[in-house]
Amino acid sequence: MSANNRLPSPRGLLVDRNEPVEFTFDGKKRVGLKGDTITSALWADGVKTLSRSFKYHRPRATLSAAGHDANSLVQIGDEPSVVADSRVIEPGMVVEAQNVVGSLDHDRAQMLDKFGKFMPVGFYYKTFFRPKGAWKYWEPIIRRMAGLGKIDLDAPHGYFDKQYLWADVCVVGGGPAGMSAALEAAETTDDIEVILVEENPEIGGSLTYARFDAEGKRAAAERENLISAVRAKSNIRILEGAYCNGWFTDHFLPVIQGNRMFKLRAKAVVVATGSYEQPLVFRNNDLPGVLYGSAAQRLMNRYGAKPGERAVVATSNADGYATALDLIESGVEVACIADLNAERPRHDLADAVADHGVPISLGATVYEAIGKPHLNGIESARVAKIVGEGRVADRHDVFDCDTIISSIGWQPTANLIWHAGGKTPYNDATSMFDIAEMPDGMHAAGSVAGCFLIDTVIEQGRAAGWSAAKDAGFSKGTMPSVRNDKGEMGQNHPWPMFEHAKGKDFIDFDEDLQIHDLNNAVAEGYAHIELMKRFSTCGMGPSQGRHSWLNAIRLNAKANGLSVNEAGMTTQRPPYTAEKIGVLAGRSFEPKRMTSMHHRHAEAGAAMMLAGLWYRPEVYGAGSDRVAAIHGEARNVRENVGLIDVSTLGGLEIRGPDAAEMMERMYTWAYKKQQVGRARYTLMTDMTGVITDDGVACRFDDNHFYVTATTSGVDGVYKEMLFWNAQWRLKVDVTNVTGAYSGVNIAGPKSREVLAKLTDEDVSAEGFPYMGVRMATVAGIPCRMLRVGFVGELGFEIHCPAHSGEALWDAIMEAGAEHGIKPFGVECQRLLRLEKGHIIVSQDTDGLTNPLEADMDWALAKKRPFYIGKRSIDIRREHLDRKLVGFELEGGEAATLPKECHLVIKDGDIAGRVTSCSFSPTLGKAIGLAYVELDQAEPGSSFQVRIDSGHVSGRKVKMDLDNLVTCKVVPLPFYDPENARQEM
Amino acid sequence: MKIMPCPLNGERNISEFAYGGEVLDLPAPDCDDETWIDFVYLENNTAGVVREWWYHTPTAYWFIAERDTRTDEILKTYPANEVFKDRVDFAAPEAPAAKE
Amino acid sequence: MPDAISPTDLVRRSNLYRVSTGLGASWADVNGFACPADYGDAAGEASAAAHLGIADLTALPRAGYKGWDMAGWTASQGVDLPDPNQARPQSDGTLACRLSGGELLLLSDDGAASATIDKLADAWTMEDAVCYPVPRSDTNARIAITGASVPHMMAKMCGIDLRAHRFDNHRIAQTSVARMNAILIRNDRGDTYALDMVLDSASIVYMWECLTDAMAEFDGRAVGLDAVRALAG
Known part of the structure; x- marks a missing residue:
């Protein structure tokens, strides 16, 4: 079925009537206009129902036309839970309904609606836990029924990234308040940098759909004026289609636009995020065709989609009358206005509606919608007089209609203020949350701050922009004045909930929660607001309480006999709205370090492994038999000669008159008497006496030790040395030279022969004894040679400047070719060192190992008054x-x-x-x-x-x-x- | 993301820093076991202003911050040598630690 | 014209040389160290260098000194020292970058000669030293990032506001770039905005990949030493 519910211009501000866009919904071809959202395109095409509800599988259509409910979540290809209210259509887009068994029109799970009374609040907790193991059986069935959208595990990884941004003032929300704030801030000086963040594809906010006067001219005039002024300011950067998803310390704001997250750091923030319209709660208030006033206005004025043919409007404020005027001018018959207030409102909007001959029933509400046979639309509305809080008279009038509009109140979109620690107590006089305490550097304006009169909104925006600029260090003149009347009185009805004996009076549309569900939660003992929330799941669906929480708190307060402030609020945390994991992950930087010999290993067929950030050769040419390859490498070292890349080993220079003193404080052994030209084992412990690192110390000069450390430990060792010397003030400099040196260990009985071909240094047993160290030239490269080894064979460690590493590797491999030299990897080295009984710190030690447990008493200085860990080791000696x-x-x-x-x-x-x-x-x-x-x-x-x-x-x-x-x-x-x- | 004012590098995102614990006096090496164990294992967990070690990782720079643990407000930061002015030695086992 | 050289003809090589070869580099011998001179597209590289170009300048000389009286010793050797986190060009073109009260990094200019570096190397002795040499030539690699789009591209990798009006010429930021520690020195070439990034030599391939990814949306490209030299006019 297709229809054309498109209104003529000037309604339809955002759509281009000359550019039709074809897409499909639920398998059928649909046509919208460029600029349409999925919701508006379908609505204009005669399709209201977008999804099935979470629990009862009732047909659902948009309620807010702004994504403030889960009704409008749809699937697009592999992307689940797309907000149809805000996603703009594209040619060829394939849109599917979610939470449907079969098709959207004929959902086989709709029978669940009939069993509603057998599925009370807490149903899952109460039903499927017995007998033991029952949940295992039920879980997959329930999950299949309950999930929203389909995840495609094979979906390609999209490209997401992040970018830092900086602003003096960030204004969140591009409506009249936000635009005014941005302008005022930008006018302080040309140097100030202002960023204006707007969720919708274009700035304008309520000026793109709301009505402020009987003539209906004010919004357009202010819109044109403000938008052109904001766009003309070169120091305002506008981010449209971007949402600020949270506030973090020191005004750090994640702003998500498409696949990029901006990490915006502002000096001051203006929150001009507006407010969420709230639902009137009555039986069948979820039927397609029940709309907020603002939703009807969005459909008409932004997209030119006619909400329906005949409407009943239930309202308690001027917005309802403004909507009625828009409806009448759009050719929608308004059958009746049910004004929840007993007295006739005193504004010209009401007069204008009355002039159109619309009957106004005072002190009355819609208390029930009568649905069509499959509940996919409205047949009529029942309107009755209100006789008490939440109660109506028995006698009622019936109005045939396909649309029910409600305008009974607003909830501030104060999420960023809450994230920042702002306080918003409930005001019993206005039945809304006031902003009582604003965090430093944050200012609010517009309806988020309870301001509903357009003149005041603009003035308040100006004042907030001025204050934010001042906080950012840009002061000009005095703060713009703001008139007193904010128009908040009467905006919110104190109790817009009318419980029906047959239920289906929904508080939370995401979770299918009705009035009695919340009352039952309290009655069952889940009385505290935090418990009620978790037991009932109210506010835990995709819309996170945007449409449900105000009413839920009121219900909780009443059920507990408390005031709303006494009942309290649950804590609000980021994110403000759903965000993709891909956006959070971003470009996912994974640093990697490669030695200068890296490619030689790859060319030799090495399998590489990660050691910290480093890539290291694990084993060469393993093919199918890894163990044989490792054993082959080991045999070549024991019998012949092997070469291993040890560039990743840490290296520290300890230099200065106090170098030896520093060594003796940081390491467990003795170094003051170590001879120049010799190496000595090093063992480091922490204050608790636990082994943290080991290596060797090479003394090249009285005042110079070159100390190796483990690949993953060196950064910690370096940090620790700097930490202690910041307190000790020794005359010593510690420098991390890990990256400066490439290194190899040439090991095996023929290593001396190979090395002798490459250096003039005396490498004989007498000339260069075990544990000797030398500065020498090898293959023409200035090197540090260490006669140390981890593998228990004759061997030399050669450290050379990192950029010469590949040349050194090549020279040794070439010189060793006739001796059968082969590279060996980390696995072989681990095996060889195990044969020698050498420990690997953090493999053979853990977070509690002290040197005594590791049988390393020999490496502990006994007479020294101090080294890090000494005292703890002395105490532990008695408690092994x-x-x-x-x-x-x-x-x-x-x-x-x-x-x-x-x-x-x-x-x-x-x-x-x-x-x-x-x-x-x-x-x-x-x-x-x-x-x-x-x-x-x-x-x-x-x-x-x-x-x-x-x-x-x-x-x-x-x-x-x-x-x-x-x-x-x-x-x-x-x-x-x-x-x-x-x-x- | 919190901002840390670094005495060397100016205001930086807190992710560039590592926390190094409260600024404590190292007990004398020959103190009694209780004193040593208290120093090694127990945190004061003060509610109020504490002096803390912070480390700017890209510059390997240790400094001291005064932070109110009740509000997480960083009151001031300064180089370590404003507190640790003199060389510390561990002369003999019976001598107390030289610092303060 | 001298015979074309290959990076493996020389002992000292940037860890990036295979990547540069893959991009079509022609090589220059800079003091026994192979440096990409150009990528065979002089006009394209010149234009990229002005708006967004990256050049591996690892081959250019570097040195460092660090210790409790670095300032006293280097000043006695005639170095005109700036404040910490500032750089100051010396009369021979060498850029003296003060990393902290006690640490100095010296970068040669794009001409690849530095009398200051040579002089300090000759003068320093272990005996009575109050500061010590840091092997910056091998600890680090150096990438020049040039052109007007640099700050916007860098904002995708780094949390410092590097925009020209917020980060003056010759200012230094020692920070995290793509989760690696790096030193960023604003070092304009002529009127062209430029950063010198001094980073871990073992990470240059990783950093180059990150830069290549980040600059794609700005149409950045690899440029040779010749294009960087040409910017200064």
Whole structure:
């Protein structure tokens, strides 16, 4: 079915009548106009129903025409929950209804509506939890029924990004108040930078749809005036189609426009965000055709869509009469005005409506809408006299109509003010929230501040703009004056809710909550506002209480016998409205660091792994057999010569007359007596005595130590050194030179032969002994050479300027070719060091490991008064309860290997854990390190480790305490205990 | 995002900084166990103005901020050498820490 | 005209050289260090450099000194020191960038020679030192980012307001760029807005990718050293 409900110009401010746009909705072709939203295009095309409700699957159409309800959420391709009220149509757009079983017109789940009384508030909590396990059965069924929209897990990752913005004054909201504020701020000086953020595709706000006078001329005049003035100011940047989704400390505002989030830092903020119209609550107030006054005005004046043919208007304020005038002028018959107030309003809008001969029923309300057979529209409205708060007389009048308009009050869009900590107590005289305390640097204007008279709104905007500019440091003249009358009296009806015996009097349209649901929640003991919210889910749907919360608080207050202020408000937090995860993620920067030799590893077929931010070669040319590749690399080091990239190791220069003193305070061992030209192990602990890092210290001069640190630990070590010397004031400079040096370790019995080809330095055992360090030239490159090694073979570590790293790598590989040199990766290095019994900090240590547990008492200075951690280690010496030991397993290559973190079990209890374990091809057996209790730690004793089923090949083993392997404690190191090989 | 006024770099987003704990006096190395354990493990958790260490990561710069923990307001920031003016030494085991 | 050189002919190479080669770079030998001189499109690079261009200037000389009396020692060597987080050109064109009270970074000008850097290197000794050399040539890479669109592009990666009227020439921001620490120095070439970014040498490929992504909407492109030199006229 198609219809043309399009009104002639000047209604339809935002649409271009010369540009039809074709799209589809629910599988059928539809035509709208350029500038239409999905809602307005469909409405003009005769389609009101957009979705089915969440719980009862009742047909729903737009209520606010501004996205303040979940009724207008639709699916576009792989994008779920698009707000049809605000999404502008595009040619070829494919729009689908959500929450529908079957089709929108014939939803098979609509029978749920009939069972409504069997689905009370808290239904899910009460029904599906028994018997035990029942939820497991029901959950997928309920989730399938309940979800909004469809997620496409294969949807391509869109391109989202972020950009910082800076403003002296940010004005949020481009209506009359916001535009006035922006202008006033911008007029203080040419230097001030003002940003105006408007949610809609164009600025104008209420001036694009509301009516302020009987003649209907005022809005257009102010609109043209303000918009042209704002656009003419070069120091106002306007962001349209952009929403400010929260306020964060120091005026940091996320402003989302399309796929970009602006991170806007302002010095001051004007909140001119307007207000949400609120629903009149009566039976069947959710039928398609029930509209807020502002929704009808939006449809008519912004899009030229005729709301209906015959309307009943229920109102308690001037807005209802203004809407009635717009309706009449648009050719909609107004059957009746039900004015909830007992007295005839004294404004010319009411007079004008009366002049059109519209009957006005005073002290009356719509208390029931009669729906069409499938509830997809209205047949008539029942209007009755109000006889008390929420109560109507038995006698009623029936008006045939297809449209019911309500205008009974507003709720300030004060979200940003709440985020910023502003206070908005309820005013019993006006039945609305007042702004009582504004946060520093924030000002409000317009209807968010309870201002409804256009003259006052503009003046208030001016004043807010002036104040914000002043806060931002731009002062000019005195604050513009604001007249006293804000027009707030009578805007909000104090109790616009009329409970019906048969229910379907909706408070929250998103969650299908009716008056009795909230009253029942309180009656069942969920009386506090926070509990009522969570139990009933009121305000927890997509519209986050925008249309429900004011009435819900009033109901809660009444049910508890409290005032609204005593009932209180729930806390409002960002985001103000739904935002995409992609917007939050943005461009997702993931820093990565690559050594200068990175590409040589790739060319050699290395599998790369991440170590902190660094890419490191894990194993070369692994192909299908990773373990064989690792063992091959290991064999080549033990028997021949291998080369590993150690550029990622941390490096610190400690220089100055107090360099040795600094070393002795930061590290556990002794350095003052260390000889120049020698290296020494370093072990760092924190104040609690826990191991945090290790490395070697090379003394190049009395006043100069070059200290290595672990790849992921160096930044922390550097920070810690600077922290302490900010207090100690030693004559020492600490510099992080990690990135300045590339490094390799050439290891294996033939390493000396290879190196000798590349340097004039004496690399003989006598000339360059184990733990010696030298500044030398290698392959023409100035280097630091260290005779240290982690793998237990003759070896040299060579550190060169980072930009020469690739040349050094190439020179060594070339010189070593005739000796069978091969690169080796991190996995091989881990295996070789395990054979030597060296720990890896943070693999074999954890957040509690002290040096005594790690059997490193030898690295602790005993006589010194102080090093970081010393005092704690001294205290812990008396309280040891575990020890790191080496172990081996029976069974050779076929042994069942425990994994890292498998538990040591003693008498059925946890006694420790494995930290490293590997099969050693050199030793022909499985070896590892584990924490065990002290009575298990003696070499020769044994302990048991519980392994998981994954490690027993071909056999499915249940995860239980029986799955134990026996490990034998052996002395460390496993390989070459005399250290003959590394010292040759 | 909160703004931190850094004595070296001016106003910056708080994400450029790391918190370093309250400014505390290091007990003498030979203090009793209770004093040491209190220093290492217990936080004062003061409700009010506290002196705190902050670190500007891009410049590796430690400084001191005075912050009111009730309002999260940063009252002032200054270089560490305004508090730590003199060299600290740990001369002998029985000597107290030199600072203050 | 000298024979064309390849970056692997020289011992010292920017970690970016493969990327630059892929973009069609021709190379210049800058003190034994390969630097992209141009990308074969002089007119296009000149125009990009004026509105948005990025150039790998890692090959140009750098040095640093850091310590408790850096100021005293460098001043005694004739360096005209600016305040912290400010840069000051020296008479030989070297840009003295003061990173803190006790730390100095020296950047050569685009001509790639720096008498100041050479002089300090010759003068410094470990004995009685009050500050110490920082190996800035290898710790860091250097990317020049030139043209009027730079501040808007950088706003996608960095939280400092770098717009010309808010970030004066020769001001320094040490901050986070695309989640990496970096030093940004406003260093206009002639009348053209320009930043020198001094960053972790191991991250230049990552940073280049981020810049390439961020500048796409502004039609930015890689430019060679020649185009940057030409800006100064």
